[in-house]
Amino acid sequence: MGLPFLPVRGLIGTDYLRIRPDFQIIKNPYGEDDLVAIPAIKPDLLLMHAYKADRFGNVLTDKRESDPLLARASDRAIATAEEIVPHVEPEADKIIIPGIYIDAVIHLPGGAKPTACPGYYEIQDEEIRRYLQAAQTPETFRQYLEEFLA
Numbered sequence: 001m002g003l004p005f006l007p008v009r010g011l012i013g014t015d016y017l018r019i020r021p022d023f024q025i026i027k028n029p030y031g032e033d034d035l036v037a038i039p040a041i042k043p044d045l046l047l048m049h050a051y052k053a054d055r056f057g058n059v060l061t062d063k064r065e066s067d068p069l070l071a072r073a074s075d076r077a078i079a080t081a082e083e084i085v086p087h088v089e090p091e092a093d094k095i096i097i098p099g100i101y102i103d104a105v106i107h108l109p110g111g112a113k114p115t116a117c118p119g120y121y122e123i124q125d126e127e128i129r130r131y132l133q134a135a136q137t138p139e140t141f142r143q144y145l146e147e148f149l150a
Contacts, residue, residue: 007035046074049112051119053081057099058088062118071101080108082120
């Protein structure tokens with residue numbers, strides 16, 4: 001949105017303000033109540049996985065995900081995709097992120113594994129359990145990555 005912060009209600013009186021000193025209480029310029037100003041998030045890089053992409057950088061993703069918002073907010077955005085097609089076309093329950101917000105697309109079938117990519121493959125529960133176990137120490141995680149990425 002290009003804004004430095006967004007005002008929100010509902011956080012005053014919670015521990016959120018204690019653990020997030022960057023959240024500031026401000027006066028509502030249009031009312032008598034106080035609001036909390038939450039600073040904008042400006043990611044350096046978005047790495048996302050899409051269903052389809054084309055050579056123009058347009059990507060097709062689930063409309064329930066925050067990928068379109070993240071792509072617009074990020075300095076750079078890279079999308080991996082199950083399929084590279086000549087032209088991305090609209091589909092039910094999906095949204096197209098225009099190529100103007102995507103810096104690169106990479107054909108990477110299975111790129112969301114071990115999580116799911118609906119319509120292509122389901123979540124791999126056993127692999128998620130292996131990942132969580134391996135993530136307990138840097139050594140076991142390094143070994144897991146060597147095996148998983150081989």
